Structures are given as C-alpha cells and as structure tokens.
Amino acid sequence: MRARYGIPLSITAVTAAGIAYAAGYEVRSFRLRRVTVPVLPAGMRPLRVLQVSDIHMVGGQRKKQRWLRSLAGLRPDLVINTGDNLSDPEGIPETLDALGPLMEFPGAYVFGSNDYYAPKLRNPGRYLLEKATGRHGLNGNAPVTGVVRNPWEDLRDGFDKAGWLNLTNTRGALKIDGREIAFTGLDDPHIKRDRYAEVAGGPAPDADFSMAVVHAPYLRVLDAFTADRYPLILAGHTHGGQLCIPFYGALVTNCDIDTRRVKGLSTHLAGGHRSYLHVSAGCGTNRYTPVRFACPPEATLLTLVPRD
Numbered sequence: 001m002r003a004r005y006g007i008p009l010s011i012t013a014v015t016a017a018g019i020a021y022a023a024g025y026e027v028r029s030f031r032l033r034r035v036t037v038p039v040l041p042a043g044m045r046p047l048r049v050l051q052v053s054d055i056h057m058v059g060g061q062r063k064k065q066r067w068l069r070s071l072a073g074l075r076p077d078l079v080i081n082t083g084d085n086l087s088d089p090e091g092i093p094e095t096l097d098a099l100g101p102l103m104e105f106p107g108a109y110v111f112g113s114n115d116y117y118a119p120k121l122r123n124p125g126r127y128l129l130e131k132a133t134g135r136h137g138l139n140g141n142a143p144v145t146g147v148v149r150n151p152w153e154d155l156r157d158g159f160d161k162a163g164w165l166n167l168t169n170t171r172g173a174l175k176i177d178g179r180e181i182a183f184t185g186l187d188d189p190h191i192k193r194d195r196y197a198e199v200a201g202g203p204a205p206d207a208d209f210s211m212a213v214v215h216a217p218y219l220r221v222l223d224a225f226t227a228d229r230y231p232l233i234l235a236g237h238t239h240g241g242q243l244c245i246p247f248y249g250a251l252v253t254n255c256d257i258d259t260r261r262v263k264g265l266s267t268h269l270a271g272g273h274r275s276y277l278h279v280s281a282g283c284g285t286n287r288y289t290p291v292r293f294a295c296p297p298e299a300t301l302l303t304l305v306p307r308d
Contacts, residue, residue: 022291031298035265037229037276040209040306045120047304050076053236056087057095065098072101074301077176082236083112083215087119087287096158103162108183110167113191118148121288127252130225136255137190144271149207153183168211169195171234181209189218202228217219217257218277227271238262240281
C-alpha cells in the first residue's frame, strides 16, 4: 500500500505547498525593479520614470495599498500608469487613495479592459487554448456577455483632477524640469479599442523626448509605434505570465506577443526601425485567480539615459 500511494501523496503535498506559496506569499511579495534604458537624445539629463500597472485593486488589499503609497519615496520625475487598475467595481476609492502620493508627481495613464469592465470567472485553461488558436480578448473571440460595467469615469476624473494626462487614443505633453516630454497613447487593444489612425505620425517634432504608452502589447500596436520611430514603448497587461515555471518562464502572455518578452525590457523591430519595449508584470491579479508563481508582483523604475 505504501508503494502504491507514496507518489500520489507526494505530488499532492508538493501541489498544496505550491498553491499555499503562490496564494499566501508570492502574490503579496511586492518588488521594485530598476532598469536603465538608453533612449534620450545626446546631452539630455536622465529621466526617472516609475511605471505602475495591473493593480487590479480589490477592497481590503491593505498591504498592496501601503506598498503603492510607499513608492512616492522614490521621488520619480514622472509616473506612467499602464492600466487595469481595478478588479472590483467598488475599488475606485481605495485605488485613488493608494495612488494619491504618486499623483503629486507629473503623470500619464491609459486604461485596460478591467478598468472598464469587472472580471468574470473563467477557466484558466482558456489562456492556453487562446495561445494555441491565436485568439485573445476580442481579437478573434466573440464578445463576452453579462459583464458588469465599472464606474470607470470616477477613476478617470480622479486622475485628471491630479493633473495626470489621459492618453486614450490621443497625444499629450508635460513640462518636466524644463524639458518637454511628449506622449502618444492608445486605448486597450485587448478589447479592440485602439485607434492608431487617430494618433499616427510619429514623435512630436518640437518635444525633447517622445514615448508611446499602451496597456496590452499587441504586435499590431508595437509594429505601428516602432515604424513611426518611437524610441520607447511602455505596456502592461501580461502579468509577466503570472504562473510561470522556474528556469523556463511564462506559458502564456494573454496577447500575441511572444513569451520571451512577457515582461521586462526588450526591443521590437518594424519598418526598418527599432524601439525599446518595456512590459510590466504588474502588481496585481484578477480577483478570481489571486495567485502568482515564479513571477512576483512589481513596479519598475526606469532610468532613461542618453543613447550610446
């Protein structure tokens, strides 16, 4: 009997330990990553950009809220929020409270699908199916029915009141330490709200530096930004794979970008040009899958320096 049941019991114990670690520890093990990106024009002073993404706030997440507030101690030059702030229709007050200290700094934002709509319970295996078939979100799939609409306008109004730029299919600029930083943003490609034709044309010619911002790093968007010669693209959405295999990495990206670039700094080539791409693994999860494994929650401090 011991020989027959020894292996299954061992597997059960290891699985239970892994779930306990993923749901009890790692999902709350918040990290700050630091990345240096050589994208500025020669002679320009470094620019410190704090990127926060995929907060997926649910009521009562006190540790996450305290950690987000503590990021203001970094004193960034600029804050970029790449969307999916919510995972609870009633989470807007706590989200604005947690981001309040960061809203004292210049900032800009785009929204993700979870800002507009509350999440639904779904089979995690569907992410593998979508990867195999090339269909993600509304890109090839039928519209989801019965979703709850979030009061996202309240979130938008809170960001706007703080002076953060709304980059929903539009352009904008901020004056930071005497430098004009221009932005081009898109609404979420995951639910096909991106309208690149409305912002096409490349970096602002009179700005000291221009960057592109989007929630989900779909290839059509990355191709367009890169072909238009944006030196830097910031995105989120992927959760870094969320459930990863140690020494292997992510299994899925929840969009059509490859798993090798599911998080962190990489490059993208299109139209004979190259852009730096930074994808944040984010600091939250869908409320129905509150686990992370081999992929800690994060924010990133990017130090932009002159090109070589």
